[in-house]
Amino acid sequence: xxxxxxxxxxxxxxxxxxxxxxxxxxxxxxxxxxxxxxxxxxxxxxxxxxxxxxxxxxxxxxxxxxxxxxxxxxxxxxxxxxxxxxxxxxxxxxxxxxxxxxxxxxxxxxxxxxxxxxxxxxxxxxxxxxxxxxxxxxxxxxxxxxxxxxxxxxxxxxxxxxxxxxxxxxxxxxxxxxxxxxxxxxxxxxxxxxxxxxxxxxxxxxxxxxxxxxxxxxxxxxxxxxxxxxxxxxxxxxxx
Amino acid sequence: xxxxxxxxxxxxxxxxxxxxxxxxxxxxxxxxxxxxxxxxxxxxxxxxxxxxxxxxxxxxxxxxxxxxxxxxxxxxxxxxxxxxxxxxxxxxxxxxxxxxxxxxxxxxxxxxxxxxxxxxxxxxxxxxxxxxxxxxxxxxxxxxxxxxxxxxxxxxxxxxxxxxxxxxxxxxxxxxxxxxxxxxxxxxxxxxxxxxxxxxxxxxxxxxxxxxxxxxxxxxxxxxxxxxxxxxxxxxxxxxxxxxxxxxxxxxxxxxxxxxxxxxxxxxxxxxxxxxxxxxxxxxxxxxxxxxxxxxxxxxxxxxxxxxxxxxxxxxxxxxxxxxxxxxxxxxxxxxxxxxxxxxxxxxxxxxxxxxxxxxxxxxxxxxxxxxxxxxxxxxxxxxxxxxxxxxxxxxxxxxxxxxxxxxxxxxxxxxxxxxxxxxxxxxxxxxxxxxxxxxxxxxxxxx
Numbered sequence: 001x002x003x004x005x006x007x008x009x010x011x012x013x014x015x016x017x018x019x020x021x022x023x024x025x026x027x028x029x030x031x032x033x034x035x036x037x038x039x040x041x042x043x044x045x046x047x048x049x050x051x052x053x054x055x056x057x058x059x060x061x062x063x064x065x066x067x068x069x070x071x072x073x074x075x076x077x078x079x080x081x082x083x084x085x086x087x088x089x090x091x092x093x094x095x096x097x098x099x100x101x102x103x104x105x106x107x108x109x110x111x112x113x114x115x116x117x118x119x120x121x122x123x124x125x126x127x128x129x130x131x132x133x134x135x136x137x138x139x140x141x142x143x144x145x146x147x148x149x150x151x152x153x154x155x156x157x158x159x160x161x162x163x164x165x166x167x168x169x170x171x172x173x174x175x176x177x178x179x180x181x182x183x184x185x186x187x188x189x190x191x192x193x194x195x196x197x198x199x200x201x202x203x204x205x206x207x208x209x210x211x212x213x214x215x216x217x218x219x220x221x222x223x224x225x226x227x228x229x230x231x232x233x234x235x236x237x238x239x240x
Numbered sequence: 241x242x243x244x245x246x247x248x249x250x251x252x253x254x255x256x257x258x259x260x261x262x263x264x265x266x267x268x269x270x271x272x273x274x275x276x277x278x279x280x281x282x283x284x285x286x287x288x289x290x291x292x293x294x295x296x297x298x299x300x301x302x303x304x305x306x307x308x309x310x311x312x313x314x315x316x317x318x319x320x321x322x323x324x325x326x327x328x329x330x331x332x333x334x335x336x337x338x339x340x341x342x343x344x345x346x347x348x349x350x351x352x353x354x355x356x357x358x359x360x361x362x363x364x365x366x367x368x369x370x371x372x373x374x375x376x377x378x379x380x381x382x383x384x385x386x387x388x389x390x391x392x393x394x395x396x397x398x399x400x401x402x403x404x405x406x407x408x409x410x411x412x413x414x415x416x417x418x419x420x421x422x423x424x425x426x427x428x429x430x431x432x433x434x435x436x437x438x439x440x441x442x443x444x445x446x447x448x449x450x451x452x453x454x455x456x457x458x459x460x461x462x463x464x465x466x467x468x469x470x471x472x473x474x475x476x477x478x479x480x481x482x483x484x485x486x487x488x489x490x491x492x493x494x495x496x497x498x499x500x501x502x503x504x505x506x507x508x509x510x511x512x513x514x515x516x517x518x519x520x521x522x523x524x525x526x527x528x529x530x531x532x533x534x535x536x537x538x539x540x541x542x543x544x545x546x547x548x549x550x551x552x553x554x555x556x557x558x559x560x561x562x563x564x565x566x567x568x569x570x571x572x573x574x575x576x577x578x579x580x581x582x583x584x585x586x587x588x589x590x591x592x593x594x595x596x597x598x599x600x601x602x603x604x605x606x607x608x609x610x611x612x613x614x615x616x617x618x619x620x621x622x623x624x625x626x627x628x629x630x631x632x633x634x635x636x637x638x639x640x641x642x643x644x645x646x647x648x649x650x651x652x653x654x655x656x657x658x659x660x661x662x663x664x665x666x667x668x669x670x671x672x673x674x675x676x677x678x679x680x681x682x683x684x685x686x687x688x
Contacts, residue, residue, distance in 0.1 A: 078581055079581040082581035088579050093573055093575065095576070096576060096577075097572060097686055098571075098635070099572060107577070107580050108580055110581055111583075139686060153580065157581075
């Protein structure tokens with residue numbers, strides 16, 4: 001191959017989706033290459049979260065195509081997607097509050113029978129805070145620890161791509177740094193990450209590339225650094 | 241023997257009025273004092289005052305006052321006084337470790353208080369009404385089994401399964417059919433043998449084990465009925481509820497559909513077995529004596545043992561197996577369960593199967609405690625729901641505790657002179673209302 005860039009792992013093309021009669025996405029395309037960390041930023045109501053839900057089959061895509069490692073996965077059920085290597089962490093309600101931390105992680109690996117112990121070890125080494133509290137109910141965790149547990153649950157199947165919906169929402173600045181640091185580590189170990197962020201500056205400073213969505217359409221895309229320096233982006237979303 | 245506190249005089253009506261008015265006042269002052277002591281120095285709302293007053297002092301004092309009035313001056317009055325240190329002990333045990341939490345989780349005071357009151361109530365019942373307590377425990381075990389199934393269905397499918405009581409009775413009759421193969425004939429009094437082979441044909445199936453009124457045949461019939469009911473419940477889900485799910489019907493539609501099924505089941509019982517109450521075995525029911533002046537029917541010992549075994553199995557299933565954990569996960573957060581890749585259809589099927597087994601066993605045990613009666617299932621619906629809600633809807637452990645609370649309260653309450661046994665089921669309702677006022681999410685319910 002002459003192209004230096006690795007092949008795309010996750011590719012969403014021309015996605016049209018919405019709720020009821022109303023389309024929220026009018027043909028959005030995003031791509032995640034192997035081992036890449038990509039941010040989707042944009043104002044409220046741009047359709048960022050809707051895009052993740054459509055990619056994960058929680059929302060029917062009316063048009064367009066989603067493919068994972070070259071195979072079509074448009075509108076497939078979540079249990080098939082997690083087996084194929086895609087995981088999703090919703091913004092809220094992303095843990096099982098009355099289950100223990102250990103049980104939450106086990107549920108993340110529900111579809112696979114083997115190798116539970118090693119993957120648990122990996123998650124606990126990524127999030128040492130959870131290790132001592134594995135027998136505690138997830139409902140008792142703080143916001144930051146909940147987010148760690150949610151990430152841990154999504155990692156239990158060693159996904160190729162992780163979809164994260166606002167991982168930094170309603171966390172303290174210190175916790176935001178901590179979570180992004182962990183996401184960086186996860187990414188460095190080879191997992192592709194596609195994350196939606198309100199916190200655009202933080203997101204772009206850790207990601208490789210970024211997409212800017214507005215009113216359900218692609219507005220801009222490029223290397224994260226160039227987006228950070230981009231005047232239009234700066235004016236619109238970074239408050240520069 | 242002279243009691244150390246001397247004989248209390250019979251209390252006059254004015255003392256009772258004084259108790260009714262003075263005790264709440266005293267309790268209110270105490271509650272304010274208590275709350276300021278633990279740094280909870282702002283009575284945030286009237287419900288906090290109500291809660292603290294009722295839970296920590298009012299109920300035990302009222303029970304105490306009433307009992308003192310009943311038993312003025314006797315040994316019982318002494319026991320009443322000895323209850324006090326116990327109340328305090330409970331209060332301290334539940335209160336002290338939670339003082340820190342009280343500041344952030346202001347409703348632990350409710351939880352501790354309710355538990356303290358349940359303990360005091362059961363303790364008092366054990367002293368004064370231990371026969372009713374015994375029956376209450378037996379009935380509580382049956383209600384608990386039913387309520388665990390009810391709460392599982394609610395947790396996973398999020399609707400109130402109104403056919404629960406009638407399914408219990410239907411499976412009890414199915415066990416009866418398996419046992420002797422009989423349904424009623426075309427004319428009153430005549431009987432038709434339906435099954436060519438039945439459980440009682442097995443060698444020695446009818447000869448009584450130990451002091452029980454039945455042989456191993458009933459246990460076999462019960463287990464067979466459990467399998468059949470599990471199948472029936474899964475079948476009903478396929479035919480009715482799954483279609484509703486596919487149409488994304490409202491929760492109310494599910495509940496109404498289950499109510500319709502309840503009528504169907506009761507009619508099926510009436511068609512096949514008629515309205516006459518029946519018993520599994522005509523045999524004599526032996527009473528056995530246990531330590532501490534407790535005596536109960538041998539069959540009731542079986543009920544308790546069976547309930548214990550089934551509860552243990554359900555506990556292992558829910559908390560130690562992947563399937564059970566997935567059921568709880570789905571009850572917790574169905575969307576996240578789907579996102580995690582849990583096959584929700586399969587979990588729903590298993591939930592019905594497990595609930596079906598619980599329904600059948602609870603039904604047979606109920607019929608063994610009372611009798612087989614087409615109306616009994618529906619009557620039991622209120623205590624079942626009360627138990628599930630008292631424990632916290634969707635929480636199996638809560639349903640278990642709730643079952644015993646409702647069963648015991650029902651039986652003990654109707655021993656009071658002013659409450660006729662006919663009000664048994666309204667006691668369940670009263671318990672339900674009390675819990676809804678004091679702790680709407682139930683004893684073990686998660687904060688939403």
